[in-house]
Amino acid sequence: MSAADISAEPVRRPFTGRRVRFGDLLLQALAGGAALGATVLVGLIVWKLIDGAHPALSKYGLGFVTRIAWNPVVGHELYGAGSFLFGTVITSFFALLVATPLAIGVALFLSELAPRVVQAPVTALVETLAAVPSVLVGLWGILVLGPALRTHIEPWLHSGLGWIPLFGTPSAAGASVFTAIIVLAIMILPIVSSISRELFLGVPSELKEGALALGTTRWEMVRGVVLPYSRGGIAAALILGLGRAMGEAIAVTQVIGGGVFIHWNLFGTGDTLGSKIAASYQGASTNLQSASLIYLGLILLVLSLAANIVAQWIVRRVSRQHGVTRGGHA
């Protein structure tokens, strides 16, 4: 809406009384056009998804979302998103759970604790991690991480914590929900840590030094000043990471192993919305199957939008509280 407004009336409010300059007009047109283009693109994508999913939407309705089934065999066809939705939620939730403390730890180390000599190179390295293409992370998952988890970590967790359903029988082939979780955690770590680092560096040094001057330890300073000050930003960074985890398809397809079922054993195989689309879209054997795959895409889009809205709500809420407490301290 706002994009359309901008491009519709090239106002010259800041320059009232003066001649409209060509450069300003050009800037208005280009920026407005870009904003309009992005809006139209989102609209087109949504429209195309709904259009493509139409055969499945009209055949299955909303029952599709929770049904646990995926049978592409001609004559037995039946589709549902239940197990993929479950897989997406489980993998992204646990990936976030693994990545959050690590990412915040890395960020704290780099912004508050690390000696200056170490800071620059380590920061650069962590940020390089974000630039590794996901297909390579997936490949590393197949060749190195999967076998390592299978032979060392999974049996160890199973023998110690096997009474928790999450840590069931270790996987045989190294492809499992657990491998996917670790791969995703590695992919969201650099995003969360580099944003958090910027946030921690942005905490006013008077506050930090004030706290230290009052005799707090470093840990107390971090807990009492740095973390509360950047709470809202960290929440937003986490949601960004969550969005990445939910949407990642290629790397997950490579390591998750597939399967249409719901179980709580992280060492078993599974599938997510994104990985199912990536694995089977090419050469879908019937129109209903392609439509159902696009329906999965639609669900993924709704899920990501919902996560974004929740994120914005959290950020607004946290920063409001945050403003109140700060006011109180002053």
Add this chain to the structure above:
Amino acid sequence: MPKLGTSIRIISAVAAAALLAVVVAGTAGARSDATVSGAGSTFVSPLVAQWQQAVGGALGIELQYSPIGSGGGIAAITSRTVDFGASDAPLTSDQFNACNGCEQIPWALGGTSIMYNLPGVKNLLHMDGATLAKIFMGQITKWSDPAIASLNKGVSLPDTAITIAHRSDNSGTTYNLTDYLSSVSPSWKSQLGVGVAVNWPVGVGAKGSSGVAGVVASTPGAIGYADVAFALQNHLKYFAMKNNSGKFTTPGSRGILAAASSDQKPAADNSLSIVNPPKKFANAYPISTFTYVIVPLQTSKAADLKKLLFWAVTHGQTGTYTAKLRFVPLPKSVLVVDEKAISKIHS
């Protein structure tokens, strides 16, 4: 050692995929009389790779092929991003409609091997269809199961758990296997059926024949399926399968050719079914398949495409290209059908 080999192969496959764009861009600039591009089946890809050089010399045609899986090949020819697609599974009617004026031509003949990784067992193991169906359905979970033991008297089988490796993408090799399992096991047929992808009750999914071979190679106790060439490349053993005459056969040229002789009459869409042939084909390997090239009837490259396909189904079938890879020359009856189909392509 096999682990290292597998990793190198997987890495080189990815490198090849990454280089594809560069190669395509490079060759577009190079001077060449004609380029014909195709994509699809990984099953037939080792054979197409053998053809590439020869076609360049004999016909002056530059043949490009991307092994992205049968499903991918059908998608590519449907959107006309390539000049031909390749699939081991015949097109479904929905796919024919979507492809809008395509025909399929059987252009190679091979066998699907059931590979396994069972350290410590030196013998070549025997298997029959009913037992294999139970294994793929998750009803038999240990190598020491009486059903496997009774097929392999005198072999001491370990207690190792069986891990199934199957394709995660849409695959003609999956079609071939499930076609076979459906014909030998009524419960497979009613519960799972035939398709380029099925609702696997157990197992680990991997992408492409090389992906499945990789899982089998790195997982003790694993069973998977792929074109024999992939089993040979990965130094994996494969079962001798019991056919309807009671004989145990391997996917070699004798067994595949015997199976091929069981269907001499292609259907209206040129498809042939040679899976699980009747008893009188005593030497037949029961999981054999024709694999198809899918072409548009009308194309601007008609002349080059016709030349190429004619070469592929005649010269391309000679032992120089097929023997080492365990592909088998097309029988005469199929050749007749192919020539007629090729002549229908026009510009």
